[in-house]
Amino acid sequence: MTALMRTADFDFELPPELIAQTPAPERAASRLLHLDGKSGALHDALFRELPQYLRTGDLLVFNDTKVIKARLFGVKDSGGKIEALVERVQDERHVLAFIRASHAPKAGSRLILAGEIQAVVEARSNDLYRLRFENAEPVFDLLDRYGSLPLPPYITHAPDTLDETRYQTVYARQPGAVAAPTAGLHFDRAMLAQLAERGVQTAHVTLHVGAGTFQPVRAETLAEHKMHRERYSVPQTVLDAIATARTQGGRIMAVGTTSLRALEAAAADGELRAGYGETDIFITPGYRFRVVERLLTNFHLPKSTLLMLVSAFAGADNIRRAYRHAVESRYRFFSYGDAMLIERQ
16 A cells, blocks of 8 residues: 555645644643544543543553753864764764764764864764764763754754753653654653553653654655664563553553554564564554554654554544644644544554
């Protein structure tokens, strides 16, 4: 089916004022649109009402990745200004980064980032540069001290202290993402405690979200699109929690498309397996889901791979209708926006 699908089929009109520029006053203060993929029924709710859609024995799988301060401004040794966005930390000295400059730096050239970080360009592969940091401190420590939060391109203000708190989930613990797993931004400690009291179980995978998550599909057809790769980890504890939930009649709910991608990538050969690796899984209509039955997610960009994923999960017609309803009902879109709870078609 993917070979026949056109990217234009996943476009929609979005008034710019519906793109949320700041988070809701409180994490759980967002709205929630419930979509039943089987019947197509829509129901407007509040995120605080999420526990009403869950029952004892259900399992929520969260992505515990932590957003790093991946954006660095600096100069080349020739004096030209540059902007670097660290896409991936490879080890304590090396990163892969996108670089914006009037002239692309060549291998062997030196960079001074944030006025303090000495870096050498070792190589370039497509759009990514391999940089060697020459400071004594490990990369993560340098980024935390000198970097800035990489807010999405559709958020127009510079990151501030509120963003540093709210563009991070309350359960983030594994540094490595350059974008937040945004469905998780709605959860506060009180909500997690309330779910636990109801007997709802939780587990954590890790998928380090890459900058490619914001890239629209530019190819005319889905079959022509090349997906970006992201690192993920699915520990044995998650498999054990899923097995327990299924034994008890519980439903498996991914909190965010990143959690879903990690789980489905770990089950790519038909059987869910613990482990870690890289995935470029591209989920489009026609995909057969092996693990996840319910999905909590935000509203996604036109022509994005994430919009294609939710269309595969709920049915493309259902998603088109749900997004029309969301626009008409003035839901807030994208990272700081409102949430959807989707039952698989």
